[in-house]
Amino acid sequence: MAGGSSNQPADPVGTVIGPVTIGPVAHGGHFVARYEGRVIFVRHGLPREQVMINITDADHDRFWLGDAVEVIEAAPDRVTAPCPVSGPGLCGGCDFQHVALDLQRELKRQVVAEQLDRLAGLSWSGVVEEVPHDDVVAGGGWRTRMQWHAAEPDDGPNRWGLRAHHSHTVIPVTDCHIAADALPSVSGASLRGGGRQATAVLAAAGETALLIDGTVRHHTDGAGGELARDTVTHQAAGRSYEVAIDGFWQVHPAAADVLVDAVLAGLDPQRGERALDLYCGVGLFAGALADHGVRVRGVEGDRRAVALARRNVPTARFEVGRMDRAMRKLPNRADLVVLDPPRKGAGRTVLREVFARRPRAIAYVACDPAALARDLRTAAEAGWALAQLRAFDLFPMTHHVECVAILVPQRDRV
Ligand SMILES: C[S@@+](CC[C@H](N)C(=O)[O-])C[C@H]1O[C@@H](n2cnc3c(N)ncnc32)[C@H](O)[C@@H]1O
Secondary structure, X not given: OEOOOOOOOOOOXXXXXXXXXXXXXXXXXXXXXXXXXXXXXXXXXXXOOEEEEEEEEOOOOOEEEEEEEEEEEOOOOEOOOOOOOEOOOOEOOOOOOOEOHHHHHHXXXXXXXXXXXXXXXXXXXOOEEEOOOOOOEOOEOOEOXXXXXXXXXXXXXXXXXXXXXXXXXXXXXXXXXXXXXXXOOXXXXXXXXXXXXXXEEEOHHHOEEEEEOOEEEEEEOOOOOEOOOOEEEEEEOOEEEEEEOOOOOOOOOOHHHHHHHHHHHHHOOOOOOEEEEEOOOOOHHHHHHHOOOOEEEEEEOOHHHHHHHHHHOOOOEEEEOOHHHHHHHOOOOOOEEEEOOOOOOOHHHHHHHHHHOOOOEEEEEEOOHHHHHHHHHHHHHOOEEEEEEEEEEOOOOOOOOEEEEEEEEHHHOO
């Protein structure tokens, strides 16, 4: 279809169309383009660029997906990607490597504002805050956890790699621009017993671990001394937290501190108050609230994380279970609630349980602005107002953005 023919093939996947002028940024690392009356969500482009688009998915009635594979007229903020395996058809980890860092944050700001407006009817005029850290240079070096996958055997020494976008295809590579320099290298990792998946972790004080197919292959403290345990120790807000090597912990080295600060500043916890830390993981927010003299109950679905939370924050009480059911075991009043759900958000059932406890404030930590916006609409319908929303660039070079929303009962709004 190159050259602009109007005959659209029955299965356009793999066809290159254009030239097309790219429009505004959309959720999920895409940009909106229109071609012969059809909407195409395009990756690897920038607004106002003229590009040729390779169609990658045509399964939807109302839109197609595609990659900008040739840039005819580039935007001024397009830069050369620092990583050789970023781009169409290559590693799916980063989708904004071709974008200057300031513009990456501006694009994320536009997405947060658009999602809040369209899905929740809320107007937001904040910015996406840069999160500096000594180890993060030129938007790289921030991933303190990496998941590597086995590539095809004939990829030789590059036996490991990273997955392509929304695919099980493994792109052979063992050097990643956004990975922390101090992570243990997977390249050359022994393949005894197969080797399908490797997790490399950098924790506090230089501790590093490498797990291959669930077996610890390397685990040392910052001085190179061997460690014989299946957890690593992270630090945040002046506390230590033990986390399973392959368990959940924020990936950017400044993230845990930044999010705790935002949650505490938004909630202003008072000694003697009662709080719920929902989706608590190993107890990050529970620990910070407990240090302010707050009595905390935490809930989390991952049994290992709950066992660690109990050790990390012995003064708090934790329940293990699926949130919608486990919440029923909690007291029917709380002063404060922290919600840090997975990408799909908390949803109506959980929110109803939260609102029923009549907290004076809720901190909602969100990694997907669309799910956040849907939950904020549910909150507004139940009489909750958005008092503050901050957004943080905790995932440079990718479209991802982390938000912290503070909700208060509508009647408390001045
Ligand atoms: C974004 S993580 C937050 C963890 C923790 N707050 C932290 O900052 O380290 C979301 C957590 O929710 C848990 N989770 C996901 N779905 C759940 C569910 N339906 N019920 C309970 N916990 C769930 C996951 O196991 C994960 O630990």
